[in-house]
Amino acid sequence: MKLVMYNNYQLGLYQDDKVYNLSESLTEINAPTPQDMINAVIADFEGTYRARILEIAEKVQPIPMDQVHLRPPLPRPGKIVAMAGNYFENGALSEAKPLNGFLKSPESVIGEGETVVLPAGHQAAVFHHEAELGVVIGKTGVNVSEKDAYNHIFGYVNFNDVSARGLHPTSFLWMKSHDTFGPMGPYLVTADEIADAQNLQVRLWVNGEIRQDYNTSDMGHKIPKMIEWLSSIVQLDPGDLIASGTNHQGLGPIQNGDVMEMEIAGLGKITVNVSDELNREWHRGRDIDIADWVAGRTDEPPAWAKR
């Protein structure tokens, strides 16, 4: 099942290029905010809402997808927990880097057709896209075991962990949490539609040119391990998002006027724009320095990491 948020944050079912309104029928849900609505559906999906949604879809008149304004399916997650350095870099590393992660501001989320705004007040050395598989939590968990981890997953979504490099002191807050730095969507796909989340092709294009093109099989700490580790620190709740990390082979600068498209097999394609009122410029194409550094092909960090 594919869920969308659209127009004034109506919850919808996406099916055969049409959107079926769910919010108008799910009046029993107490939802002061759009995120509260989707959280409630996620929290009791198998018990109640999967069946309810299919029932609603039989009764309501759908709207063609191209006539709705899509919003991010999780407009403001309770938490975004992101993994750092979590790929083998196309197998270049012989073992996974030590587990690490960070919290990303939930205010950073934007959706299909929206714009990543490079902050004028922050003089980063460069701004990068990071295409990632977003894992959406389905039930509350603390100290979840690897074995039980997939039972805590509601679904998956495209996520782009936009990053500012070279701000000092280096901190994930400053690097990752700027408003608009979390493009997500176009829809949220329930876990049953994804046969193997650990074998999905992730692609990202800038202005039509392919930048990132990797498979989630290259992930360092796999999804169950990641959930076990994160939930040993923080409680994971329905509607929380885990950004599972990126493969740095293919990262590249983004700048004013760029159009970014991102697609993971089975999760649809999200397109967002980039704006920068300062019109800062970087080279076009992939950033080889960060790719070689993270893959261990050189000990020489990119210039911005030495600033």
Add this chain to the structure above:
Amino acid sequence: MKLVFFDDYKLGVLNKDETRVIDMSLTLEELPRVGPGDYMCRLIEKWSGYKSRLQTAMLDMSGVPIEDVQLRAPIPKPGKILCMAANYLENGTLKEARPINGFLKNPSSVIGDGDTIEIPPEDADIFHHEAELGLVIGKKARNISEDEAYNYVFGYTNFIDVSARGLGPKGSDVFLQSKSYHTFAPMGPYLVTADEVPNPQDTNVKLWVNGGLNQDYSTSDMGHSIPKTIAWLSSITTLNPGDVIALGTNHQGLGSLQDGDVVERETPGLGKLTVKVSEPKKRTWDRGVDQAMADRMRG
């Protein structure tokens, strides 16, 4: 005004002489909310519609004696907890503030008065208390200037930024492992509106462990002032009503937390917050102030 959560997350105010809790549940019946997690945030958002009724209630002779209720964290699950890192001049030993820095702390880690900090089994070098002034945002703030920053402050509360040292890969930002464990954000006992805190930039922060005074400093020693902090954070991420900013700690006086400890935290006008510590592995560290840590942070 002092806002409290009590018993099964009823929202109340303290009366004038702060001896009784007046239940405001009926007044707030229509306030849209999901549950205890977002209740106070929604009230702050709609503050102007409720303020006068809450003020009137403070004069009420009814209510329950405060010692008869179980107080809860005033904001059990803030939208965000933003913390400032190394934001003190360490009793004036640093000539200037360190470069501005901060991190997000897990909003699910909040506990309240009488609750227990649960030290995780992880092999940290030590677990520290960090007494901090907690600031609560009153309205949506994005790219706010220092001049207007105080207009966005709703109030203040005692905060402890519990910290695990030495976890995670060396040389990386490891704030997630050091700061975000469950129960690592004691807060309370209540939320005090800004009008009752005349000078948050010159107030006292105290913390005791088992009756021994470890931290005792003034917020006048802060590196990046409150307005500067709000301006900087709001240039990165939109601040919303009920978001908590922990303004950083003075490291002269940090100490270990271990099984059975009782921690008290007080700032004039904000009441006293008391929490316990549980550590099933019963590890022990030196008692009292961690002088090595204090020396490392001094200028």
